[in-house]
Amino acid sequence: MAEEIRLMKGNEAIGEAAVRAGCRAYFGYPITPQNELTAYMAKHMLAKGRIFIQAESEIAAINMVYGASSTGARAMTSSSSPGVSLKQEGISYLCGADLPAVIVNVARAGPGLGGISPGQGDYFQATRGGGHGDYYTIVLAPKGVQEAADLTYEAFSISEKWRVPVLVLADGLIGQMMEGVVFPEPIDPATLPRKDWAVGHVTEMHRPYNHVTSLNLEPDGLEAANRIRFERYGHIKEELVRYEEIDVDDADIVFVAYGTSARVCHGALEMARAAGMKVGLFRPITLWPFPSARLAGLAERGKRFLCVEMSMGQMVEDVRLAVNGKVPVYFYGRCGGNIPSQEEVFAEVKRLMAL
Amino acid sequence: MTEKTFMAGFGGQGIISLGQLWVYSAMKEGLKVTFFPFYGAEKRGGIARASVIVSSDEIKSPLVTSADSVVVMNQDSVEIAEKVCKKGGTILVNSSLVKTDPARPDARIVHVPCNDIALKLGDVRIANMVMMGALSKVTGAVKLDTLESVLKSFFPSSKHALITLNIAAVEEGKKAVLG
Numbered sequence: 001m002a003e004e005i006r007l008m009k010g011n012e013a014i015g016e017a018a019v020r021a022g023c024r025a026y027f028g029y030p031i032t033p034q035n036e037l038t039a040y041m042a043k044h045m046l047a048k049g050r051i052f053i054q055a056e057s058e059i060a061a062i063n064m065v066y067g068a069s070s071t072g073a074r075a076m077t078s079s080s081s082p083g084v085s086l087k088q089e090g091i092s093y094l095c096g097a098d099l100p101a102v103i104v105n106v107a108r109a110g111p112g113l114g115g116i117s118p119g120q121g122d123y124f125q126a127t128r129g130g131g132h133g134d135y136y137t138i139v140l141a142p143k144g145v146q147e148a149a150d151l152t153y154e155a156f157s158i159s160e161k162w163r164v165p166v167l168v169l170a171d172g173l174i175g176q177m178m179e180g181v182v183f184p185e186p187i188d189p190a191t192l193p194r195k196d197w198a199v200g201h202v203t204e205m206h207r208p209y210n211h212v213t214s215l216n217l218e219p220d221g222l223e224a225a226n227r228i229r230f231e232r233y234g235h236i237k238e239e240l241v242r243y244e245e246i247d248v249d250d251a252d253i254v255f256v257a258y259g260t261s262a263r264v265c266h267g268a269l270e271m272a273r274a275a276g277m278k279v280g281l282f283r284p285i286t287l288w289p290f291p292s293a294r295l296a297g298l299a300e301r302g303k304r305f306l307c308v309e310m311s312m313g314q315m316v317e318d319v320r321l322a323v324n325g326k327v328p329v330y331f332y333g334r335c336g337g338n339i340p341s342q343e344e345v346f347a348e349v350k351r352l353m354a355l
Numbered sequence: 356m357t358e359k360t361f362m363a364g365f366g367g368q369g370i371i372s373l374g375q376l377w378v379y380s381a382m383k384e385g386l387k388v389t390f391f392p393f394y395g396a397e398k399r400g401g402i403a404r405a406s407v408i409v410s411s412d413e414i415k416s417p418l419v420t421s422a423d424s425v426v427v428m429n430q431d432s433v434e435i436a437e438k439v440c441k442k443g444g445t446i447l448v449n450s451s452l453v454k455t456d457p458a459r460p461d462a463r464i465v466h467v468p469c470n471d472i473a474l475k476l477g478d479v480r481i482a483n484m485v486m487m488g489a490l491s492k493v494t495g496a497v498k499l500d501t502l503e504s505v506l507k508s509f510f511p512s513s514k515h516a517l518i519t520l521n522i523a524a525v526e527e528g529k530k531a532v533l534g
Contacts, residue, residue, distance in 0.1 A: 007379050007388070033394060116395065144389075144417075177417055178375065178390040180382050260417075267416035341420035 003182050010145045010174040013181045014078070014104055015040030017149040021156040022187035023102070024073035025051035027061035031083045032116045033172035034106035038078065050189070058083040062090030062103070069099040070212040072198030074156050074189060078104035080172070081122050082113055084130075091165060092131030096214025098197075098229065100159035103137070104152065104168045106175035109310075109337035117337025118172035118260060123314035126169050127288040134226050136233055138166045138240065139287040141258040145179035151285075153184050160195075162236055169287060171310065173260045173339060233289075242285035243294060247273065251280030253349055254298060256319050257308040258284050260339060265308050267342030268349060277353055287315070292322035299323035306330045306352060308345055310338070356386075357410035358496035359419045361439045363403070364428025364449075369483030370403035373426070376502075376509060377487060381409035383501040389417040404435070409496050424494050425457075426486055428469070433457050447489055449482065465493055465532055472527050481524040488528025499525060 008016070015037045018026070026045050028038040038054070045052035051068070055061035061077045068075035079087065084105045094101050105126065109119035126139045140155060142148035148170055155166040194201060202209050216222040244262075247269060248254055255265035262283040272279035282298070282305075284291050295305075304327050307316040316331045323329060332348045334340045360377070364370045371392050378388035386409045393404040406419035421441040427433055428449045436446050437457045445463045448456065451470030467489040469482035491499045502525060506518045 005382065007375075007382055172394070173391060173417065176392060176394050178378060178388075179414075179417075180388060263414075264416040264418065270415060339418055341418060342416045343420055 003184075005180045005182050007178055008145060008181050009036050009176060009178050010148045010170060011036035011106060011176070012040045013145045013149040014152045014168070014170070014175075015044065016183060017152040018076050018102065018156075019044050019048065020183055020186040021153045022074050022189035022192055023050070023076050023156065024189045025064070025068040025075045027053050027055050027064040027068070027075070027077050029055050029058045029061050029079065029083060031080045033108055033118070033175050034078055034080045034104070037104065037106065037175070058086035059090065062087035062094075065101050065103075066090055066094055066097070066099060069094065069101050070097070070198065071200050072195035074100075074102075074160075074192070076102040076104070078106065080106050080108050081110050081119065084122065085125070088125070088131035091137060092129070092133050092135065093214045094165045095129070095135035095137065095229075096133060097212050098163040099165070099212065100156075100163055101165040102152065102155045102159055102168065103165055104170065107169060107171045109335060115337040116172065118310060118339055119335065119337060120171060120259065120261060120310035121312070121314065121335060122169065123287065123309070123311060126167050127290070127318070135229070136164070136288050138162065138164055138236065138289075139169050140166060141169050141285060141287050142174060143259055143262050143283065144174060145177060146181050148174055149181050149183060158240070162232060163197075164232070164236070169259070171260050237289040240286055241289050241291045241294070243291040244281075244283040244285060246281040246283075248280035248282060248298065248303070250278050251303060252278045253352060254280040254282050254303045254305050255308055255345075255349070256282045256284070256295070256305050256315070258287060258315065261308045261310055264340050264342050264345055268345035271342060271346040272349055275350075277349070279349055284315075290318045290322070292318065295319060295322035296324065299326040302327060304328045304330070304352070306332060306349055308340060309333045310340070311335050356496065357408065357412065357414075358424065358494050359422050360407045360424045360426060360490065360494075361419045361422040361436070362405045362407055362426040362428075363432035363435050364426075365431065366401040366403045367399040368403065368428045369480065370405060370428060373483040373487055374405040374407045376505060377407055377490070377497060378409060379505045379509060380499050380502055381497045383505055384498060386411060386497070387414050389414050391417050402431075404432075424490065426490060427453055427457065428483070428486065430454065445493060447486060447493060449486060451482070465489065467528060467531050469528070472531060473524060476520065476524055476527065478520065481521055484521050484524035485528035485531070488525035489532045490528075491525070492529040492532045
């Protein structure tokens with residue numbers, strides 16, 4: 001049955017999508033600009049008889065996720081940039097223990113306490129693991145309310161399939177903005193299959209107990225575990241890469257931008273096309289795995305790239321790695337909570353076109 | 356059709372409700388919508404602003420930086436209206452509270468005495484709805500013909516008694532900008 005279109009804030013849509021995905025346990029701690037998400041979960045998880053805990057800190061919340069996930073339950077936490085920094089130790093532990101989890105970062109401007117306005121300065125933290133040790137998390141970057149809902153819903157199954165935590169990296173604009181959204185069908189968590197790696201249910205399932213831990217004091221054993229995990233990362237890079245392209249084929253300059261910046265670039269693209277300039281947009285949806293191969297292919301065809309971010313320049317490094325010096329990669333960024341306007345991005349691409 | 360509107364006033368004037376009801380109605384009329392409030396330390400008397408876009412196509416940047424129309428609910432918002440209005444755009448001014456027009460000779464300035472009309476109807480709090488009626492009439496972007504059902508889902512049932520008054524305010528706002 002087709003669901004009705006609803007007008008919702010991004011934060012609430014993420015919450016509703018998680019509930020529908022069969023999230024059994026949510027643990028959070030308040031921080032602007034993601035508070036509506038925690039509030040939504042408080043209301044709707046408890047109403048469904050599921051677990052909601054406002055933890056005493058972000059660190060407690062991520063460790064509660066670890067505990068819940070160890071039992072095989074779909075578990076989630078959310079925060080905004082400074083709060084996500086606090087969760088990094090727990091995320092490293094989740095990765096070390098090969099536990100699925102969904103972590104939402106409705107990012108704000110940093111560093112430090114920074115400001116509460118939207119930011120994209122958490123790209124390095126998100127795509128390089130963020131905590132200690134050799135690991136990655138899968139990173140999904142929605143461009144609006146509908147995609148925030150869709151990616152959050154899917155994040156649970158992706159995370160379970162690969163036994164890798166999935167980070168949904170939004171920003172304050174996507175969290176606070178209202179748009180129309182249609183939700184996928186709800187999943188009853190009771191119908192989800194049991195995990196053969198989870199703790200608990202030993203007697204009823206007639207199997208030996210499982211031990212979920214990231215601790216391994218024996219170097220060869222730890223190395224082997226890491227190598228197995230990196231083999232899985234290799235498969236993820238082959239199977240999971242996602243991106244959107246707009247007017248790329250005949251473009252001389254291609255914007256590379258994700259999330260809110262990509263929306264702004266799309267506006268600038270329209271202005272450029274109206275002025276007769278051949279401009280395209282490449283929008284990574286998975287920030288890790290990054291769509292490097294596709295960008296390398298476009299570089300072979302001689303495209304120049306203009307990376308636009310709400311940061312001092314982070315994703316631009318991945319774009320430069322991907323094209324490996326073959327073509328110029330320019331950067332335009334705003335930070336501090338400022339969002340670039342499509343007019344200023346258009347002015348920048350116009351300037352580059354004249355070079 | 357795309358109508359980008361920038362709405363500005365002070366906290367308590369119902370800027371956020373105005374923007375939300377505008378896009379909710381537009382969505383019911385089959386349009387794509389985005390509503391982005393400039394969030395921060397919300398308080399009565401503080402700054403309340405929103406970027407509001409309705410369109411028959413996919414909406415690109417959700418930020419309104421070159422507005423087709425600007426809603427100015429108080430004197431302090433005149434300056435931002437002067438900056439954000441596109442060349443030849445429309446600025447709707449709540450003339451009950453705004454005593455100096457935006458210095459934009461290229462723009463169409465529309466005066467709507469929102470507070471006076473709202474007071475005449477019996478409640479100054481519906482000044483925002485008067486403005487929404489005027490915005491609908493002037494831009495034609497959102498017809499507001501589904502407003503009653505929108506208000507029924509927007510308000511909790513304890514407030515449904517106020518729907519008639521809200522609709523009356525919208526109608527008066529439309530009339531105020533005739534001709």
